[in-house]
Amino acid sequence: MRNTWLILKREYLERVRKRSFIVSTLLLPALMIGMLVLPNKLATMKSAGTRHIVVVCSNPDFARAVKSQLEGGGTETLRRGSGQKYRVEVASTPTDSLRSQLREKVVNGDIDGYLWLSDDVLSTRKVPYVARETSDFIEVASLQGALKTALLRQELVSHGVSAADADKYMQDVDLDAVRIKGGEEKKAGGPAQFITVIVLTMMLYITLLLYGVSVMRSVLEEKTSRVMEVVLSSATAKQLMAGKVLGVGAVGLTQIAIWIALGILFSSPALIGAKSAMAGIELPLGALPAFAVFFVLGYMLYSAMYAALGAMVNSEQEAQQWQFFVTMPIIIPVIMMTFVIRQPNSPVSMWMSLIPFFAPILMYMRIVVQTPPWWQIALSIGLLAATVWGVIALCSRIYRVGILMYGKRPTLPEILKWVKYA
Amino acid sequence: MTNTVELQNVRKTYDHFVAVDDLSFQIREGSVYGLLGPNGAGKTSTLRMMIGITAPDSGAIRLFGENFRRAHLGRIGYLPEERGLYKRMKTVEHLVFLAEPKGVNPQVAERKAKQWCERLELTAWMDKKIEELSKGMQQKVQFIAALLHDPDLMILDEPFAGLDPANAVGLKDVLLEMKKAGKTILFSTHRMDQVERLCDSICLIDHGRAVLQGELKQVKAKFGRNNVQLEYEGDADFLNEDGVVQSFNNYGNYVEVRLKPGADAQQLLRMAAANVRVNKFDVVEPSLEEIFIEAVGKREAVGKRDA
Numbered sequence: 228m229r230n231t232w233l234i235l236k237r238e239y240l241e242r243v244r245k246r247s248f249i250v251s252t253l254l255l256p257a258l259m260i261g262m263l264v265l266p267n268k269l270a271t272m273k274s275a276g277t278r279h280i281v282v283v284c285s286n287p288d289f290a291r292a293v294k295s296q297l298e299g300g301g302t303e304t305l306r307r308g309s310g311q312k313y314r315v316e317v318a319s320t321p322t323d324s325l326r327s328q329l330r331e332k333v334v335n336g337d338i339d340g341y342l343w344l345s346d347d348v349l350s351t352r353k354v355p356y357v358a359r360e361t362s363d364f365i366e367v368a369s370l371q372g373a374l375k376t377a378l379l380r381q382e383l384v385s386h387g388v389s390a391a392d393a394d395k396y397m398q399d400v401d402l403d404a405v406r407i408k409g410g411e412e413k414k415a416g417g418p419a420q421f422i423t424v425i426v427l428t429m430m431l432y433i434t435l436l437l438y439g440v441s442v443m444r445s446v447l448e449e450k451t452s453r454v455m456e457v458v459l460s461s462a463t464a465k466q467l468m469a470g471k472v473l474g475v476g477a478v479g480l481t482q483i484a485i486w487i488a489l490g491i492l493f494s495s496p497a498l499i500g501a502k503s504a505m506a507g508i509e510l511p512l513g514a515l516p517a518f519a520v521f522f523v524l525g526y527m528l529y530s531a532m533y534a535a536l537g538a539m540v541n542s543e544q545e546a547q548q549w550q551f552f553v554t555m556p557i558i559i560p561v562i563m564m565t566f567v568i569r570q571p572n573s574p575v576s577m578w579m580s581l582i583p584f585f586a587p588i589l590m591y592m593r594i595v596v597q598t599p600p601w602w603q604i605a606l607s608i609g610l611l612a613a614t615v616w617g618v619i620a621l622c623s624r625i626y627r628v629g630i631l632m633y634g635k636r637p638t639l640p641e642i643l644k645w646v647k648y649a
Numbered sequence: 650m651t652n653t654v655e656l657q658n659v660r661k662t663y664d665h666f667v668a669v670d671d672l673s674f675q676i677r678e679g680s681v682y683g684l685l686g687p688n689g690a691g692k693t694s695t696l697r698m699m700i701g702i703t704a705p706d707s708g709a710i711r712l713f714g715e716n717f718r719r720a721h722l723g724r725i726g727y728l729p730e731e732r733g734l735y736k737r738m739k740t741v742e743h744l745v746f747l748a749e750p751k752g753v754n755p756q757v758a759e760r761k762a763k764q765w766c767e768r769l770e771l772t773a774w775m776d777k778k779i780e781e782l783s784k785g786m787q788q789k790v791q792f793i794a795a796l797l798h799d800p801d802l803m804i805l806d807e808p809f810a811g812l813d814p815a816n817a818v819g820l821k822d823v824l825l826e827m828k829k830a831g832k833t834i835l836f837s838t839h840r841m842d843q844v845e846r847l848c849d850s851i852c853l854i855d856h857g858r859a860v861l862q863g864e865l866k867q868v869k870a871k872f873g874r875n876n877v878q879l880e881y882e883g884d885a886d887f888l889n890e891d892g893v894v895q896s897f898n899n900y901g902n903y904v905e906v907r908l909k910p911g912a913d914a915q916q917l918l919r920m921a922a923a924n925v926r927v928n929k930f931d932v933v934e935p936s937l938e939e940i941f942i943e944a945v946g947k948r949e950a951v952g953k954r955d956a
Contacts (some may be wrong), residue, residue: 230750237746241737453733457794460700460727461750463719631702633731644664 234470235477237443239296242478250644252482255433258490259426277312279337280358283321283328284344289381290317296373321345342370349378371563424568427514428592430486431522432561435587436554438479439529442472444539447546455630464627472530479526480519487515515588517594520608525587527615529557534624538629545636560588571596581607583614621646651714653678653802653833654699659708661694661857668694669705670857676835676850681828683848683865684837685937691728691857692837696806700727713801723752726800730807730837732791736780740771743779748933751798756798765793769819785813792820796827803827803834809843821847841937853941861944869934874944875908876933877917883925893917 237528242248259625272628279298284290318325321343335640340358348354354374361367446468449455458467532553540546560567562577567576571593580589581603590607593599628645629637637645654676661669669691676682684692697703699710701719712721734743745755751759766775769789774782782790788811796803803824803830810819821926824834824847832870836844840848845865852862881904888897888904893912896907914932921927935943 231748233746237735237738241735245737449733449802452736453729453731454735456729456731456733457727457747458750459702460725460729461700461722463748631697 228508230466232287232474233469234458234462234467235474237265238471238474239477242441242475243481248478248482251437252485255430256486257480269621277314279314279316280339281316281318281332281341282344283318283325283329283341285319285321286344286347286381287317287319288384289344289377290319292377292380293344293373295491296377297370330357332518344372349382351511352378394446419584421568421645424592424595425564427518427595428564428588429561430483431518431525431591432557432588434479434483434522435529436557437527438475438526438552439533439557441478442475442530443533443537443546443550444543445471445475446534446626447540447543450538450630450633451542459630464630465623467630468531468623472527472534474522474528477589479522483518483522489505513598514595517591521587521591524608524611524615527617528587528611529553531615531619531622535625539637539642540614556584557588560585560592563589564592567592568596572599577603581610583611587610651713652676653680653713654682654710654835655709656695656699657709657711659698659705661691661703661706665923667857669698672854672857672859673708674852674862674924676833679828680849681824681847682836683836683841683851683852684835684854685839685841685941686854687839687942690839692839692854693806694857695854696727696804696835696837698846699804699816700725701728704807708826720812723798724801726795726798726803728792728795728803728805728808730810732788732795733785734779734790737778739776740766740782740790741775744790744797745900747794748797751800753798761797761858762793763788765797768932769793769887784811788812788816789819793824796823801832804837805835806837807840808836809836809840810838843940845937851937853937853944855941856947861940868940872935872940873910874914874932874934875910875912876935877908877914878929878931878933879904879906879921879926879927880929881921881925885925887920887924890920891919929935 282290282293284293284299292319294315297315316338326343329338331607332338333340336359340356340361343355343357354369356367359371380393381399383396384390388396449458452519455467461468536546536553537550540549561586563576565580567580567589576589576593577599579585580599586607590599590604594604598604624646625642628648652675654674657672658669659669659672672691673693674684682697686692694703698705699712699717700722701717710717712718713724715721726931735746738746741759743760744765745758748758748762749755763775766772769792771789774786779787779790796879805824808820812820828834836848838844839865847866849869850862850864850870853860863871868890882902884903885899888894888899888906893908893916895909895912897907906917908917918927918930921930
């Protein structure tokens with residue numbers, strides 16, 4: 228016990244004092260925020276460049292309708308769709324000379340493209356769009372939408388509906404999503420809720436991976452520097468492994484605690500100042516304790532495997548070749564994340580979240596999205612804890628033999644033999 | 650006098666490979682013992698069992714007159730063959746870390762670590778990280794780590810490997826001091842010439858088995874003083890006469906003669922005196938290396954006959 232504590236203390240202090248600890252503690256949240264904000268920023272950046280297109284149509288009324296649709300007078304859906312801004316010029320004489328002229332302009336880059344609306348467009352419903360680039364499918368869809376809306380309006384007007392009424396009919400509908408939970412009506416979180424779930428789960432995933440790999444590196448370093456030999460003359464391999472896993476885990480918990488503290492610190496002014504910003508986010512009370520539980524269990528599971536891996540190999544390169552087998556079970560639930568968010572209570576989500584290797588991430592995610600029945604949570608934690616116990620028993624045996632084996636990488640039958648050694 | 654270490658019929662196998670085979674030896678308290686043999690003879694495997702890193706398949710290991718217990722480890726200092734330290738730890742901090750599991754109070758450990766650093770001229774490096782130290786300095790730190798807790802039994806695996814001469818002398822002085830204080834010292838090495846003069850008793854092992862063991866004096870006596878170094882002037886033809894000479898190696902004015910088993914060196918001296926002018930006549934002991942080669946050779950010969 229004393230030895231384990233001494234090893235734990237050394238491991239913890241050495242890591243917490245390192246500059247990289249402070250850097251990663253601050254950098255990771257910044258990175259997460261960046262990951263969420265950047266795609267949005269990029270989309271708005273693109274819309275900053277306005278596309279200049281020409282609409283050619285003999286009917287000036289129709290041409291104007293298309294113009295207003297494209298230039299932001301259009302529907303909400305359209306604007307949300309691509310975020311693309313347009314500057315539209317209208318030409319009302321569809322001649323062949325104009326056509327070749329426009330083609331020339333597209334080639335020269337004077338305009339981005341043109342829409343050619345012939346008189347029979349109402350019946351053929353075919354519109355040529357000539358542009359330098361047509362690969363942005365979202366843009367193509369938004370052009371289609373604009374044309375369709377404009378055509379519909381045109382037809383309504385031609386059937387005797389007044390222009391003002393036609394515009395009114397074309398307005399968007401807002402969906403007011405309400406979730407019923409325990410007999411109470413709750414406003415659904417929408418994108419803010421979605422983002423919070425993703426942030427929390429990614430945080431769990433990154434810390435599991437980060438600290439698991441840390442354990443592996445640290446074991447490997449002790450093995451390659453041979454410092455193991457001296458330490459083993461007073462501590463057992465079991466004490467060494469336990470001290471290391473717990474020490475690195477304690478560093479992880481420290482880091483998470485700092486993040487939570489930072490999160491509360493930065494979000495509280497927002498809570499007081501603008502409650503509306505946070506109003507959409509609704510987290511179950513257990514989100515934070517569950518994070519701790521699933522981090523601790525998940526970390527024990529994966530760090531034991533990483534420790535055994537570190538003991539088996541002789542160099543960082545070798546470790547990288549084999550790391551995949553340990554990392555894969557952490558990556559699978561991340562791939563499934565979107566599916567589970569959308570259908571947290573589907574049978575697939577349920578079964579996947581009960582599998583111990585996926586449980587830390589998937590069950591946690593389900594808890595945050597929409598708390599599943601308590602028996603499922605209990606079962607998943609129970610299975611996970613049992614697996615942790617078994618994996619540690621197995622890995623500590625591999626570790627004990629592996630740390631003293633230098634040279635050739637062991638084969639699978641050899642590793643199985645190690646497990647059987649007394 | 651009691652034995653600090655006793656091995657009784659110890660056997661250790663890895664899979665089908667027999668690393669240590671029916672090995673028994675005793676180390677008297679306060680003596681210097683040499684566990685000698687070529688690389689791969691089973692020396693490190695034996696040491697690892699003595700400090701509980703591995704357990705023997707059969708046989709018994711007794712330390713300080715009791716069956717092996719992990720509590721004994723606090724009284725043992727171990728200098729492994731493969732040396733290494735945590736690179737990012739500071740010298741004194743590291744020494745305290747390694748001494749604490751041996752049961753040394755951290756304050757005491759720090760005080761002692763500083764004393765040792767002063768003695769081995771590491772004072773300026775006490776607060777430096779290990780990675781900033783030179784190889785030689787790291788070796789010194791490793792010795793200090795092995796003896797900081799004032800162990801009763803010091804186990805050194807290939808202690809002089811990779812040491813510069815100054816450090817080797819320093820280490821030897823410290824060890825002799827420990828011997829004077831009544832501590833027991835166990836050397837394990839394949840460089841027999843390096844420890845020959847230090848050991849009271851030895852055990853030669855090969856392929857996991859003891860080939861030869863006992864007090865160094867007796868071992869040497871058993872192999873006899875049958876080598877003669879002769880410095881002479883004149884014609885040394887008499888060496889070719891059939892008689893006491895088994896073989897010789899003539900350098901002109903100096904010849905090394907190996908006598909036949911049981912032959913008397915005095916007879917050679919008389920022959921020499923009759924034929925040449927003798928400047929020096931020295932009957933010398935065989936070196937441990939020669940003894941080892943002879944012992945292993947004999948055993949192999951016996952083995953072949955058995956087969």
